[in-house]
Amino acid sequence: MPRSRPRRRVILVVDDELDVLLPLADLLEKLMPNVKVYAAQSADEALLFLAQNTVDLVITDLRMPGLDGEHLLGVLNALRTRPASILMTGFPEPGTMFRCFNENRVGAIVTKPFDAVVMADTATRLLEARPVTGGVAA
């Protein structure tokens, strides 16, 4: 009997900087097999997407106008199927890092400017540690 293909893993990248958001989403899809990457330009846009779809991994920038990355991570914790998460930041402050690791259970913090391969490796590692659940509605 042929085995059914595993569901494509879903990554949501959140950054208000389009110049980072679009190439990063593009690169992750090129570097990671069997992954579908969606892009959101704000935390609010990300929350709308998360309300309708199951996401395996959220990669978010820390500093964004409106709801920032740290708050978005906090909201992720309240979801029934909490996605894994990576926080991107231009300058990691120890206090923020502590809160994100201990309170928001972020999987990794990646400092900008980052190597695309390092980001893809980190994302792969976090996805491998996570069981496959749900899917994308659209």
Add this chain to the structure above:
Amino acid sequence: MKGPPTRARRSSAPRRDAASKERERIRQLVHDLNTPLSALALQLFLRRRSQADATPQDLRFLEILDRNVERIRTIVASLAPPTPAAEAAPPIRPRRRATSTW
């Protein structure tokens, strides 16, 4: 340390404030420079992956961009002030050897 502020302590407070503000300004600058640097580095990576049809001129252009992005990255990294945790860390002292032969 308690008690009335001495003249030395009073005069060093504004200097500490100024140094702290300067550190914060540089921290902000490093943060703001790292975002456009990320955008450039990601675009370069994308271009490098699709360079099968690149002309020698394109390759030279990419090489120049690569080299200068790396140069700016090094400068920005050297600007970064120590984090508060690093500032608070005690100075490293040479450890005494367990089996002393002194």
